[in-house]
Amino acid sequence: MPPKNEGAGQRVAEILRASFCDPATTNKGGHQYQVAQLLITYAGTLRPSQLTAAHVLEVEDEMRKRYKAPSTKHNRSKALRQILRWLWENWDAPKLDGHVRRFAPPRPRNVCVRDDEKARILGAAPPHVKLWLLLCSDLAIRSGTAILIAPEHYNEDKGTLTFKTKCDERLTLPVTEEIAALLATCNMEIDQPFVHQLWYTNHTASRTGSRLVSYGRNCLQRVFRNLQIKLNITRNLHPHDFRRTTAVAMLRATGDIRDVQAILGHKNLQSTFWYLDHEMRPVERRTLELIKTPAWGKERTA
Numbered sequence: 001m002p003p004k005n006e007g008a009g010q011r012v013a014e015i016l017r018a019s020f021c022d023p024a025t026t027n028k029g030g031h032q033y034q035v036a037q038l039l040i041t042y043a044g045t046l047r048p049s050q051l052t053a054a055h056v057l058e059v060e061d062e063m064r065k066r067y068k069a070p071s072t073k074h075n076r077s078k079a080l081r082q083i084l085r086w087l088w089e090n091w092d093a094p095k096l097d098g099h100v101r102r103f104a105p106p107r108p109r110n111v112c113v114r115d116d117e118k119a120r121i122l123g124a125a126p127p128h129v130k131l132w133l134l135l136c137s138d139l140a141i142r143s144g145t146a147i148l149i150a151p152e153h154y155n156e157d158k159g160t161l162t163f164k165t166k167c168d169e170r171l172t173l174p175v176t177e178e179i180a181a182l183l184a185t186c187n188m189e190i191d192q193p194f195v196h197q198l199w200y201t202n203h204t205a206s207r208t209g210s211r212l213v214s215y216g217r218n219c220l221q222r223v224f225r226n227l228q229i230k231l232n233i234t235r236n237l238h239p240h241d242f243r244r245t246t247a248v249a250m251l252r253a254t255g256d257i258r259d260v261q262a263i264l265g266h267k268n269l270q271s272t273f274w275y276l277d278h279e280m281r282p283v284e285r286r287t288l289e290l291i292k293t294p295a296w297g298k299e300r301t302a
Contacts, residue, residue, distance in 0.1 A: 012040065012087075013045060017036075035079040037085055039059055039083065042055055042058045049092050049093060053099045056096050111238070111244070117237065118242070120233070121231065122137075126223070127182060127201075128196075134226075137245065139161070139246075142165070147196075154183060159180060174258055224239055248276065250263055257272055
């Protein structure tokens with residue numbers, strides 16, 4: 001990153017394309033990429049020092065027109081503030097991030113899967129869908145990550161899975177008996193994800209070279225929706241709800257938010273609090289009285 005005043009003749013478009021819009025390193029669907037593209041549209045020909053609050057308001061107005069979902073508006077406005085602050089800190093742009101409206105983040109989805117629903121869905125699911133949902137349920141793995149779990153992640157001797165989470169954190173979890181039984185039917189000599197392998201063995205499909213045909217997340221979600229219809233489950237359930245159900249069950253069983261953080265693979269404890277926001281219990285008077293007693297204090301410091 002160049003120091004302030006160096007490269008001051010560069011235009012906003014050049015700077016943003018190099019830092020936020022490089023196709024080799026940037027996700028085109030990412031919030032910063034999308035916001036950078038809007039800034040380029042409205043102020044790309046200017047130098048950073050020529051940016052004004054009017055340009056920021058134009059970009060923000062366009063964002064309000066384009067994005068309706070509360071989560072998207074929250075994340076894109078946050079990305080806009082981050083980029084404007086970065087331009088101020090590194091490229092002599094005026095400090096304009098304070099002009100960006102703050103949208104409240106959406107409340108977390110608070111749907112949990114009931115035991116009877118879980119039993120019916122897993123009982124009717126084909127093996128590849130069952131493994132996918134068990135990884136989401138028993139191990140609280142994100143549905144997108146569960147699809148990618150492959151032999152390279154599995155230590156059969158220890159009975160553990162080691163993989164990277166969405167936030168690039170390394171996580172190791174023990175597999176349950178049901179998951180181990182399904183993994184035992186897979187081929188550990190190939191690099192194809194387990195869910196793909198189980199799907200392939202239960203369907204007639206063509207091969208591409210020596211690799212199995214790809215089976216994506218949309219296909220799994222479609223099968224999941226069809227299962228709900230077939231079983232007459234009318235609640236709007238998502239595969240991610242299995243992960244949330246396990247997190248809530250862990251909190252109720254242990255009463256320790258750190259245990260929930262560990263199984264969810266959250267680096268930041270605040271993420272876990274947000275995830276379980278609807279499960280937080282009200283403070284009771286007897287608890288407040290209890291922690292005032294000398295005996296409680298001695299127990300905590302012992």
